[in-house]
Amino acid sequence: MQLHRPMRGSGYLRAAMMSFLSMAMVACSASPSRNILGSYFPTWMVCALLGIVFVVVIRGVLVKTGVDASLPVPVIVYLCMWTAATLAIWLVWLA
Numbered sequence: 074m075q076l077h078r079p080m081r082g083s084g085y086l087r088a089a090m091m092s093f094l095s096m097a098m099v100a101c102s103a104s105p106s107r108n109i110l111g112s113y114f115p116t117w118m119v120c121a122l123l124g125i126v127f128v129v130v131i132r133g134v135l136v137k138t139g140v141d142a143s144l145p146v147p148v149i150v151y152l153c154m155w156t157a158a159t160l161a162i163w164l165v166w167l168a
Contacts, residue, residue: 105167124159
């Protein structure tokens with residue numbers, strides 16, 4: 074009867090994996106939040122909502138000027154504008 078022997082070097086792999094997981098968990102502990110009416114909201118959510126407001130205003134301007142009718146795929150254009158506005162607000166606000 075032969076006893077099971079641990080593979081050589083498996084302790085190093087386990088230690089490396091545990092240290093990587095602990096570093097990954099520590100990195101997520103402090104997310105930027107804003108206190109709005111006594112409740113903490115993630116900053117990315119606030120930026121996304123401000124991006125939506127920005128795109129709604131820009132869409133109103135484009136409809137008034139007639140540019141909206143000539144957009145090739147309006148859904149994609151407005152989605153890209155929302156993404157750009159959200160990331161720009163995030164960069165300006167938190168950078």
